[in-house]
Amino acid sequence: MSSPLLCLNDLTSGYGSAAVLHDISLEVDRARIVAVLGKNGMGKSTLLKTIMGFVRPMSGRIMFGEEDMTNVGPNRMVRAGVAHAPQEHTLFPDLTVEDNLRLGVISDRLFRQRLPEIEAVFPRMIERLRQSAGTLSGGEQKMLLMSRVLIAQPKIVLVDEISEGLQPTMVNRMAEALIRARDELGIAVLLVEQHLSFALSVADQVAMMKLGEIVERGTPQELGEGDRLAAHLAV
Amino acid sequence: MGDDRTWATSRFRRAFIGSLIGLAVVAIAPFFLDIYLTSILIRTLFLAAVVMTVDIIWGWVGILTFGQSAFFGIGAYACGLVFTHYGFGPGWALGALAIGLIAAALVAGATGWLAFFHGSSPLYASIMTLALPIILTQVIFSAGTFTGSSSGLSGFPTYYWSLEVWLWIAGVFLVLTTAGGWLLVRSDFGRVMIAIRENELRCAYLGIPVSRIKTALMIAAAIVTAAAGFGYAAFSNVVAPELAGFQLGTEFLIWTALGGRGTLFGPVVAAIGIETTSSWLSGTLPFLWQLLIGVVFVTVIVLLPRGFAPLCTGLWRYVRPKSRPFVLERTLALDSDSRLGQRASIDTPPLLIEQLSRRYGSLHVLTDVTMTARASQLLGIIGPNGAGKTTLMRCISDGNERSDGMVKINGNDIGRASPHKVVEHGVGRSFQNTSLFDSLTIAECLMLARYRLDGAQLFRNKTNLALSQPALDILSATGLDQRLTEQTKNLSHGMKRGLELAMVLASEPSVLLLDEPTAGLTHAERAVIGKVLSRLTREYALCIVLIEHDLDFVREISDRVVVLHQGEILMEGSVDEVVSSELVKSVYAGHQVEAAE
Amino acid sequence: MAVLALDILTTAGILFVVSSGLLIILGVMKLINFAHGAFLTVGGYTAYSVSAAGYSPWLSIPAAAIFGFVGGLVVERLIVRPLYDRPLDAILATWGLGIVIGQLITLGFGRGVQFVPTPLAGTTELLGVDYSAYRLVVAIVAVLLVIAMSALLKLTRFGLNARAVIMDETLARGLGIDSTRVRAWTFGIGAALACAAGALITPLLSVDPNMGLPWLVNSFMLVLISGVSFPSLFVASLILGGAQVVVSTYANPILGGMTIVVIAALVLRINPKGFSRG
Known part of the structure; x- marks a missing residue:
C-alpha cells in the first residue's frame, strides 16, 4: 500500500486565538470509512472545516495523497477530490434539486453522465428534479445532500452529522448510501457523528473526540462494540 | 462621587485649554497671513466645521453620509434668499439664520425618518443621504429667478467687515463646535455612538432606540452645518447650487477619510489643509491636483482605512511612550431600586405565543407554534439543528420577524414592534455568538445595557453603575468585576458569555431569552451559569426561555421542555416525560437519549 | 398619446441599459459601484474615439464593452x-476611482463637449407618428439585454455559479466554486455593460467628462428597488421612467428629473425589498 489518502499530522486549529482542536493526528485510507465520535461542542465540525480550508490551522499538517494541503482554500480542496457534506448551510433552498446537483459537479456533461447513479440509490430525487430544495422534507434534504456527494464522486467525502434529526429508517438509508459509496465507487469517508450505532454500523475505524482531542481509537470490534464509547458520549 | 467631579472637571478643563489654544491661534493668525490666504482660510474654516460633523456621523456612528452638503446649502440659501429678496440688517440676519437652522433641522428629521428604521441597511441609508442633495439641487434649479437657478445669487447686501473679523468669526465657530463635538464623542453618549457603529443589531436588542439616536444626531449635525453654510454665504456673498450639491458632499467624505475617520481632529486638519492647497493650486494645476487627490484618496481607503491621523498619533506615542489614552475608571454598585422580577404576575403569563409561523419564501421554518411560558419557570427548548429554535427567539424579540400569529409579552401584544420596543415590554435576549462591542470596555458595555433605564449623559461620563444583584453576582463569579476597564475583545470566550448574561440582566427584563448560553463553556462555568439561572427563577420570579443543545444541562435546570422538530412543536412536558417519550426518542436524535441512558 | 407611449418605452429602455451593469455588480458582489457613472463616460469617449478614428459608429459598442471588461478586471483586482x-x-x-477616471479624461480630451455621429439618423414611422429611429433601437437593445442577461444567469454554468455565490457564499465555496473568480468576472461584465451603455446612449446626447454623473443616482435607485433580477429592473425602469416622462411632459422637466429618486426613496421606505418581492 502507498501512503494514506488523507493524513492529518498534529493538527491544531480554532477561531481567533482560541484553539478548538489540539494536536489531532488521523489517517484515512482509500475506500475506507473513518468515524470521529463526540458530543456537541467537542470540535468535530471544526475538524472538517479545517480540512476543507474554511478554518486555517494554527499548526500541524494536512496531507492529501502526496501533496501538502495545509493552507489551501476550499476550492483547491474540492478540485483535488475532497467533498464536504456540512451540517449547516447544506443546500441552496431556493434552487431546484437539479441545480443543487449540478453544483456538485464541475461540468454539466458529467452531471448528465452520473445522474443514473443517483437514480439507483435515491430514485425520489430524480422525481423531484424541478422542485426547489427548500420545499423538500428534512429527510429528503439529507438525501439530496448525499446525492450531491455521490454525483461529485470525490476521492474522499467529509460528512458532518448526517444522521441528526433523521428517523431510524432514513438513518439506515444513509448508512447504505455511504457503504455503497465506499464499496462501489471507492470513495473514502470521514464521518463525524454523535449517533453511535449508526457510526459503528458503517465505520472501519473509529476515533473518539473529547474537548478537541482524540482520546481513543480503533476498529469497532476493538472498542468492544461501543460500550466504552457510549460512556464517552454520556455525561 | 468625588471622583466623578474631578474627572469631569479634568475633561472640561482639557476641552477649555484646547479651545483657548485654538482661539489664540485664530486671534493672531490674521497678522501672519496675506489677504488672499486669509480669505481662502475663512471659507475653509467654515467647511472644516462641516467636516467635523461628517466625522461624527460617519466616523463615530458609522453612517456614510453624502448629504451633509444639502444642509450646508440650506444655510447658505437662507442667507442669500433673505438678504436678496426680503431685507438686510441685524434682525433680518438673525431671522435668516433661524430659518436656515430650522429648515435644516426639519429636512434632517425627514431624512432620518426615511433612512433609519429597524432593518434598513447601511447601504440604503447612504443612498438616501445621496438622494437628498440631488433633490435639493433640482429644487433650486426649478425655482427660477427666486433662487437664481444654476447661476445662484450674488451681490446681495451683507456685512463687509474686514477679513480679520471674518476670520475670527469662522475660527471661533470652528473651535467651539469642535470642542462641543470632542466633549460629545468622549462622553457616555459617545460610547453609545460607537456601540451603534460596531453592532447596531445588538444595540437594538438592548433597548437602545438606534434609529431615533441616529436621526437626532443627523439633526444636530445639520444645524451646525447650516450655521456654517450661513456664515460661508454671508462672507463670500455668493450662493450657488454647487454649495448644496452632492459633489461637495463627497468632498467632505474625502477629507474625512484622508484625515482619519473617527479622530475628529484629523478630518478638521485635513479639510483645512486640502481645501487651502486646492484653492492655492487651482490656478496653476487644476486637473492634476484633483487627479492627485483622487489617487491618494483611493490609496488611503484601500491601504490606510483609518486615514493619516493614526500615523501622527503613532508617531506621538513613539516620541512620548508614557502618554497612554485615558481609560475612565468606573465602580459598580447595587441598584437598590432594581425592578428585576417585579413585573411578574400570576394572572398574565409573561410570554404567550399563539399560532406563530415563519416562512422564508417556500421554506417553512416555523408552523403554528403555540406555547405559554410562566413566571418563575425555566422553559427549555430543544430540537435538532434547523428545527427553528433560534428563529423562534427572533420572532419573540422582533415583531417584524413572524409571518403569522401573535406574541404577547406580559399581556402586551408586540404587534410589529421593532426590537427596542419589544425590550420595553420586558424581553431580554442573549445571542448565540459572542460578538459584543469590541472596542468598548466591560463597564461601558454594562452602561450600554442600562441605557434604556438610565440614559447616557451627553457631554459627561458617569462613574458609578448601579446594577441588580444577579448581574453583580455574575460579574463577581466570572471575575469580570475586577477587569471593568478591559476591552471586551480581550476577554476569553467564557467571560464574554458571562458579560453577555450580565448585560441582559442589567437591562432588567422579566422574560429572558437565552440562546445556548453555555456553548463552549467549561463544566465549572456551566455550573455557575446554571446556578444563577435557577436563582433567577426562584428568587426573582423571572420567566426564562432557554435554547440548549446539551440535554444534561437542560435536565438539571429546566422545569419544562418544549421539543421543536422541523418547525413544529413535537412535544411539551416535564424533562422526564420528554426524555422517556418514545416519540421523542424515535424522531429527535434518538442517539443522544440512547447515549445518556 | 403615441409619442408619450414611445417616449415612455424608449426612456425605460435607456434607463434599463444604463442600470444593468450596476445591477449585476450589486447582485453578485453586494457592492454599489460608484464608478458606474465614470464607466458610462468611458464608454462615451470610446464611442467618440472610434468614430473620430473613422470606423463605423456601430463598432463603438463592442469596442466599449471589451474595453470595459478588461478595465473592470483590473479595477476589481x-x-x-x-x-x-x-x-x-x-x-x-469606487467613487474615488470615478474622480480619477474623470480627471484622466479631462487631461486627455479636454473639458469641452464633444459630439458623436449617430449610426442611425432620421426617424421612422410607428403608431402613426415619426419617431427617432435610434431611440427605438435603444429600446430594442434593452429588451434583448433583459433576455440575454436572464439567460446568462439562468442557463449558463457561470450564471449558476454566480447565483450560488449570491445565495450562500460559504456553501458555494464548499462546492469548489472559486467565488473570487466569480466576483472578478461579474465586475468585468458589469463594467462592460456600463461602458457599452455609455457608447449606446452617446449618439442621443453629447460627450463630456461628467456625462455619466446624472445617470448615476437614477441607476442606483432603480437597482435598489429591483433586487437582483433583470426582469424586475425592466419593470422598475418602465414604471419609474414612465412617471418621469409623464411628469416632465405635463409638469416640468426639472421636477421630472427628480421623479425617480423621490418615488424610489418612498417605495423603499415602505417596503425595503422594493419591487423584488411583491
Whole structure:
C-alpha cells in the first residue's frame, strides 16, 4: 500500500486565538470509512472545516495523497477530490434539486453522465428534479445532500452529522448510501457523528473526540462494540 | 462621587485649554497671513466645521453620509434668499439664520425618518443621504429667478467687515463646535455612538432606540452645518447650487477619510489643509491636483482605512511612550431600586405565543407554534439543528420577524414592534455568538445595557453603575468585576458569555431569552451559569426561555421542555416525560437519549 | 398619446441599459459601484474615439464593452477585492476611482463637449407618428439585454455559479466554486455593460467628462428597488421612467428629473425589498 489518502499530522486549529482542536493526528485510507465520535461542542465540525480550508490551522499538517494541503482554500480542496457534506448551510433552498446537483459537479456533461447513479440509490430525487430544495422534507434534504456527494464522486467525502434529526429508517438509508459509496465507487469517508450505532454500523475505524482531542481509537470490534464509547458520549 | 467631579472637571478643563489654544491661534493668525490666504482660510474654516460633523456621523456612528452638503446649502440659501429678496440688517440676519437652522433641522428629521428604521441597511441609508442633495439641487434649479437657478445669487447686501473679523468669526465657530463635538464623542453618549457603529443589531436588542439616536444626531449635525453654510454665504456673498450639491458632499467624505475617520481632529486638519492647497493650486494645476487627490484618496481607503491621523498619533506615542489614552475608571454598585422580577404576575403569563409561523419564501421554518411560558419557570427548548429554535427567539424579540400569529409579552401584544420596543415590554435576549462591542470596555458595555433605564449623559461620563444583584453576582463569579476597564475583545470566550448574561440582566427584563448560553463553556462555568439561572427563577420570579443543545444541562435546570422538530412543536412536558417519550426518542436524535441512558 | 407611449418605452429602455451593469455588480458582489457613472463616460469617449478614428459608429459598442471588461478586471483586482469585507469603504473607493477616471479624461480630451455621429439618423414611422429611429433601437437593445442577461444567469454554468455565490457564499465555496473568480468576472461584465451603455446612449446626447454623473443616482435607485433580477429592473425602469416622462411632459422637466429618486426613496421606505418581492 502507498501512503494514506488523507493524513492529518498534529493538527491544531480554532477561531481567533482560541484553539478548538489540539494536536489531532488521523489517517484515512482509500475506500475506507473513518468515524470521529463526540458530543456537541467537542470540535468535530471544526475538524472538517479545517480540512476543507474554511478554518486555517494554527499548526500541524494536512496531507492529501502526496501533496501538502495545509493552507489551501476550499476550492483547491474540492478540485483535488475532497467533498464536504456540512451540517449547516447544506443546500441552496431556493434552487431546484437539479441545480443543487449540478453544483456538485464541475461540468454539466458529467452531471448528465452520473445522474443514473443517483437514480439507483435515491430514485425520489430524480422525481423531484424541478422542485426547489427548500420545499423538500428534512429527510429528503439529507438525501439530496448525499446525492450531491455521490454525483461529485470525490476521492474522499467529509460528512458532518448526517444522521441528526433523521428517523431510524432514513438513518439506515444513509448508512447504505455511504457503504455503497465506499464499496462501489471507492470513495473514502470521514464521518463525524454523535449517533453511535449508526457510526459503528458503517465505520472501519473509529476515533473518539473529547474537548478537541482524540482520546481513543480503533476498529469497532476493538472498542468492544461501543460500550466504552457510549460512556464517552454520556455525561 | 468625588471622583466623578474631578474627572469631569479634568475633561472640561482639557476641552477649555484646547479651545483657548485654538482661539489664540485664530486671534493672531490674521497678522501672519496675506489677504488672499486669509480669505481662502475663512471659507475653509467654515467647511472644516462641516467636516467635523461628517466625522461624527460617519466616523463615530458609522453612517456614510453624502448629504451633509444639502444642509450646508440650506444655510447658505437662507442667507442669500433673505438678504436678496426680503431685507438686510441685524434682525433680518438673525431671522435668516433661524430659518436656515430650522429648515435644516426639519429636512434632517425627514431624512432620518426615511433612512433609519429597524432593518434598513447601511447601504440604503447612504443612498438616501445621496438622494437628498440631488433633490435639493433640482429644487433650486426649478425655482427660477427666486433662487437664481444654476447661476445662484450674488451681490446681495451683507456685512463687509474686514477679513480679520471674518476670520475670527469662522475660527471661533470652528473651535467651539469642535470642542462641543470632542466633549460629545468622549462622553457616555459617545460610547453609545460607537456601540451603534460596531453592532447596531445588538444595540437594538438592548433597548437602545438606534434609529431615533441616529436621526437626532443627523439633526444636530445639520444645524451646525447650516450655521456654517450661513456664515460661508454671508462672507463670500455668493450662493450657488454647487454649495448644496452632492459633489461637495463627497468632498467632505474625502477629507474625512484622508484625515482619519473617527479622530475628529484629523478630518478638521485635513479639510483645512486640502481645501487651502486646492484653492492655492487651482490656478496653476487644476486637473492634476484633483487627479492627485483622487489617487491618494483611493490609496488611503484601500491601504490606510483609518486615514493619516493614526500615523501622527503613532508617531506621538513613539516620541512620548508614557502618554497612554485615558481609560475612565468606573465602580459598580447595587441598584437598590432594581425592578428585576417585579413585573411578574400570576394572572398574565409573561410570554404567550399563539399560532406563530415563519416562512422564508417556500421554506417553512416555523408552523403554528403555540406555547405559554410562566413566571418563575425555566422553559427549555430543544430540537435538532434547523428545527427553528433560534428563529423562534427572533420572532419573540422582533415583531417584524413572524409571518403569522401573535406574541404577547406580559399581556402586551408586540404587534410589529421593532426590537427596542419589544425590550420595553420586558424581553431580554442573549445571542448565540459572542460578538459584543469590541472596542468598548466591560463597564461601558454594562452602561450600554442600562441605557434604556438610565440614559447616557451627553457631554459627561458617569462613574458609578448601579446594577441588580444577579448581574453583580455574575460579574463577581466570572471575575469580570475586577477587569471593568478591559476591552471586551480581550476577554476569553467564557467571560464574554458571562458579560453577555450580565448585560441582559442589567437591562432588567422579566422574560429572558437565552440562546445556548453555555456553548463552549467549561463544566465549572456551566455550573455557575446554571446556578444563577435557577436563582433567577426562584428568587426573582423571572420567566426564562432557554435554547440548549446539551440535554444534561437542560435536565438539571429546566422545569419544562418544549421539543421543536422541523418547525413544529413535537412535544411539551416535564424533562422526564420528554426524555422517556418514545416519540421523542424515535424522531429527535434518538442517539443522544440512547447515549445518556 | 403615441409619442408619450414611445417616449415612455424608449426612456425605460435607456434607463434599463444604463442600470444593468450596476445591477449585476450589486447582485453578485453586494457592492454599489460608484464608478458606474465614470464607466458610462468611458464608454462615451470610446464611442467618440472610434468614430473620430473613422470606423463605423456601430463598432463603438463592442469596442466599449471589451474595453470595459478588461478595465473592470483590473479595477476589481486593485481596488474592489481588497475591500470586500468593507462594503462602505468599497463605495468610497469606487467613487474615488470615478474622480480619477474623470480627471484622466479631462487631461486627455479636454473639458469641452464633444459630439458623436449617430449610426442611425432620421426617424421612422410607428403608431402613426415619426419617431427617432435610434431611440427605438435603444429600446430594442434593452429588451434583448433583459433576455440575454436572464439567460446568462439562468442557463449558463457561470450564471449558476454566480447565483450560488449570491445565495450562500460559504456553501458555494464548499462546492469548489472559486467565488473570487466569480466576483472578478461579474465586475468585468458589469463594467462592460456600463461602458457599452455609455457608447449606446452617446449618439442621443453629447460627450463630456461628467456625462455619466446624472445617470448615476437614477441607476442606483432603480437597482435598489429591483433586487437582483433583470426582469424586475425592466419593470422598475418602465414604471419609474414612465412617471418621469409623464411628469416632465405635463409638469416640468426639472421636477421630472427628480421623479425617480423621490418615488424610489418612498417605495423603499415602505417596503425595503422594493419591487423584488411583491
